Amino acid sequence: MPVASVFPALERLLPKVSKPVQYIGGELNAVVKPWDDVLVRWVLMYPDAYEVGLPNQGVQILYELLNERPDALCERTYAVWPDLERLMREHGVPQFTLDAHRPVGAFDVLGVSFSTELGYTNMLTAIDLAGMPLHAEDRGLEHPLVIAGGHAAFNPEPIARFIDAAIVGDGEEAVLRVTDVIAAWKQAGRPGGRLELLARLAREGGCYVPAFYDVEYLEDGRIRRVVPNRDDVPWRVSKHTLMDLDAWPYPKAPLVPLAETVHERASVEIFRGCTRGCRFCQAGMITRPVRERSLGTIGAMVQQSVAATGFEEVGLLSLSSADHSEIQQIATSLADRYEGENIGLSLPSTRVDAFNIDLANELTRNGRRSGLTFAPEGGSERMRRVINKQVTEDDLVRTVTAAYSAGWRQVKLYFMCGLPTETDEDVLQIARLAQEVIRVGRAVTGSNDIRCTVSIGGFIPKPHTPFQWASQLSPEETDARLAKLRDAIRADKRFARQIGFRYHDGKPGSIEGLLSRGDRRVGEVLERVWRAGARFDGWHEHFSYEAWAEACAGAFAGSPVSLAWFTTRERAQDEVLPWDHIDSGLDKEWLWDDWQAALDEVPTDDCRWTPCPDCGVCDAMGTDIQIGPSGSVFVPLARVPMPSSVGA
Amino acid sequence: MARPQPDRVAEPVQQRVRIRYAKRGRLRFASHRDFQRALERAIRRAGVPIAFSAGFSPHPRISYANAAPTGAASEAEYLEIGLTRPVAMERLRAALDAALPDGMDVLEAVEARTPDLADRLQASVWLLEVFDLPVADVCAAAEALMASPAVEVSRMTKQGLRTFDVRGALARLECGPGADCAILRGVIRHTTPAVRPDDVLQALTVLGLPESPTRFTRLAQGPLADDASDVGDPLAVDRV
Incomplete structure (x- = not known):
């Protein structure tokens, strides 16, 4: 009916x-x-x-x-x-x-x-x-x-x-x-x-x-x-892993909205998974192993997306798009194909790497050139060793030099605040780095019209990462640290006006932390805060920390747990974590060892170009990394877009 | 060092085309910006040889006139596009219409042979379907509005809250029964600030008519007839 x-x-x-x-x-x-x-x-x-x-x-x-x-x-x-x-x-x-x-x-x-x-x-x-x-x-x-x-x-x-x-x-x-x-x-x-x-x-x-x-x-x-109450269900539930992404080239016909949305482009996922091993990054940990789409499939998907949507920009998505083994060929082939077509290509997630500037130049050959965004994540070299973001300050300087030389005038830098072992000094290094970026930009361009935007997010420890045991910085400490950074940026008048500073206060991060590492008792908080009117908590203008704090106080009254217990408390090695019965493939012992390596500032390398560090995923899930070169080719097209349906 | 200039040169415009389109049904809730994006994509999908501006951020050569407000339907919206090579009008119309969503319908495409289409869009004919109220009450309010020397309403605009007269822009307002509503047909001059059909409705509520669900549809835009009872075809002079 x-x-x-x-x-x-x-x-x-x-x-x-x-x-x-x-x-x-x-x-x-x-x-x-x-x-x-x-x-x-x-x-x-x-x-x-x-x-x-x-x-x-x-x-x-x-x-x-x-x-x-x-x-x-x-x-x-x-x-x-x-x-x-x-x-x-x-x-x-x-x-x-x-x-x-x-x-x-x-x-x-x-x-x-x-x-x-x-x-x-x-x-x-x-x-x-x-x-x-x-x-x-x-x-x-x-x-x-x-x-x-x-x-x-x-x-x-x-x-x-x-x-x-x-x-x-x-x-x-x-x-x-x-x-x-x-x-x-x-x-x-x-x-x-x-x-x-x-x-x-x-x-x-x-x-x-x-x-x-x-x-x-x-x-x-x-x-x-956590124990099953029936004998026909598994003790641990495993994640699903899609192998052979070339066999699943979706979406083939992306939705094109009438309304304005946050991403006005077609997206083609060029690979899934990431093994760079950034220790804060849940996405990189839970989507292992790396599985690339081949050059030929990517070319076909881009073509199909543009034809099916009329979008003027195609984003080549992944967790770290420049890491695709055939990225140079992809960029060159696409730029050649769309020469003169006013179609922009973008790599939304890119690492700090001078090589990526060549890529960016290639990708913007036919389209519009906006700002370049990089994510050093940690302000000091020490901090970047802790989080395993293997990027040096020299890398960053080389990259922005190349970017400014190639005609870019605006660079955006993403960082996190509140990382494990972080001190005020680590965060203040962000100001110095931004000033260095402006200084380099002025030197290579001879122009004072150089901008750098510093964007900062509060670190939130996430399940299934080496930082799942870590203490989250309290909102008060986060705010105090960011205030010091803001003052440091403003203090140096030679650069202050060229540096944009974007950050959010620490309160929403505290609630996200509660929901990320919470257990079933947090359900009562959710129900109370929702009944009190909480909606759209990701939106600054709708989020009410007070409502959440009150819901926590009510739900946790008379119990040993609290908002702080779920967020700022560091967990011990033997603690049963609420998500232990969800199997992401990562070996809990490996995660713990990597957590200890973080505290010792020791790097963990990427299994795509160094020996397997035994994170456990491929063994547990029966999977393997799939990277190129794929040997597939980019099928040339007579003319793009489709033969025109109007005119002579 | 000078800001580097792109090496692209804009292809010149070889043909200008004026288009009348409709916004119908649920698509009336699309804003003008929504329509602009949909059109640009439709142009791309249809393979229309649109001209682009030069510079770092090339923009397609499209100019719009007098868009109907969000929520109002229309049978008479106008725009003009610049093309890099001449195309056949009916093929262009059909291809664009096919590439736009149902409800955004391309009704006419006429090659521009005159300047200043915007100058000829002097007034609009609007249909207001007023639901849930007795026809006699609606018609009495309409008569009262036309009998008044001026009726002021307030509306939030981009410049803030503005108060302006509605009556002066109304060349004509007729009232009668519809199938399940009262129907008003108004000829509204294009003035500054623009008087919209919802302003006419608000003027009626100022005169005592209760608020009620109403559907607005623009039926025509064009030069105002000598007796101010109707508007003419703004593309008539382009059709040779």
Whole structure:
């Protein structure tokens, strides 16, 4: 039985909200399939505003894959802003999809992709607006399953009470497996109800089902153990790893929104995983091993994306794009192909390396030239040894010299504050480095019109990294350290006006830290703060530290744990961590050794060009690094874009 | 050292084309900026030989006139594009229309043979569909508005809150019953600040009409007829 569109009811509310275009759907390459033609119906949510959520690659890949299946359909939903939420509650309009404006509550699965933990409250809003019980245990056969994915799903414990399952790791094969399980269960007449479906997902679907695991605590608040409460589920749930990315060239037809979004470009992922080994970087740790797409596949995907979207910029995505073994050929081939076409190519994540300036020159040959961004992450040489960011000050100076010589006038530098063992002195080095960059820029260009922007984020220890045991710097200490840095930048009048300084106060980072390394007891905090009105916690203007602090005080009252206990407390080697039963493949002993190496300022090298340091992933997951040269070629095209459809 | 200049030279414009397009249905919630982005991408997908400006940041040669406000539908939006080689008008129209989303519909493409299209867009005809109110009440308010020497409303603009007269811009305002609403048809002169159809509605509420859901559609733009009852075709002089 088809479900009715909620659009007629929504349409009346849209003139009263800001940016109504974000709720109308109708993107180029969006798919609407007939409801009754399929067995399994997914709705995928990116739990942030449309402008942030739409470009998300994970959602776009899975959306396309699921819609390619004849027995499934997939639509999308995003977080609605508080102005529309209020009107929806007032007029009884439920959480809806953008594709056909169907009510989310009518689907089989609500999949939520978390790049950051700060989206958790927005998931609760969506579940509630969809008319579903907040707690998984209160849901019945008539409600969708809520499945969490994305990087934050590597520690799903804080949201354990709200989700039915989590998918850990690469989603491509995993969602298809889950779809198979749901299809078989529905076809068999839903035997055993929701519980049996969850059991099948845990047994055959590769899913983590929190309800099948019990957590026991010690008196001091630490976890004693996490133990399955059924004998047919694994002790540890493994991440999924997609091998052979060339066989999965998605998205083939990226969504093109009408509304303005944060990334106005097509994106082609050129490889997945990173083994540089930066110790703060969760993405680099949980996406191992490195798996490259070949030159030929990348060329075809770029071509297809431009033709399917009309975007004028293509981003070559990965965790460190200049590390692709064939990056020089990729850049040259693409620049040649799009010569004179006003198509820009960008490498959003690049290392500090003079070689990359040649690349950047090549990539901007046909397009627009904006600023260059580098991420030294640590201000002092010592700090960079601790975090294993193997970049010297000489590297940085050489790189910016090359950049300024090549015509760039603006360089952006990213750093972190609050790293393990960090002192004020380490952070003050950032000011000196920025001043050195300006000085070099002036020298090589002969111009005073040189700018450098310093952007600083607070370090947040993340699960499955060597820093998972570390103490997080308190908001007060973070703010004090950044104030000293700001003063140091302002103090030297020769450079102060050319250095932009961007930072956020330490409070949001403290809450992100709580959600990152929290356990199931943090679920109570989430529920309280959401009921108190918390929404869009990643947005400065919506985030309220006071509301979170109050929710923590209420939820943790009478218990040995607290906000500080979860954030600023350093963990010991033998502590059971809340995510230990989620298997990222990383050997916990290796992580501990790397943590000790950090404290000793000893580097760990990259397994792509030095012997394997035994992080454990390939052994545990049966995987191997896949890097080029691939031997594939870049298929030349007669003319790009497609032969013109108008004119003589 | 001088700022390095790019070595690119802009290809000259060989043909200027004026386009009338519509914003329909749910696409009326797209803002003008949204439309601009969609059009630039559609031009790229359709392979239209658009001319670009020179410089570090080349921009496509597109100029827009008098965009309808976000939330209002339109049958008569106008823009002009510069092309690097002449193209056939109907093929251009069809290709652009196919490349734009449904609801952003390209209705006409006419080669520009005169300067200053913008000068000919002197007034607009707007349709206001007012729901949930008795037709007689809406029509009484409309009559009261036309009988007033001036009715001031306030609206937040980029320059801050501005208060201005609505009545003076209204060349004509007719009222009658629709299928499930009251229908107002207004001829509004293009003035500064611009009087929008929602300003007309606000003027009616100033005169005592309760607020109510209303759909706005621009039916036409062009030179104002001598008796001010209608507007003419602004592209008529380009069609030889």
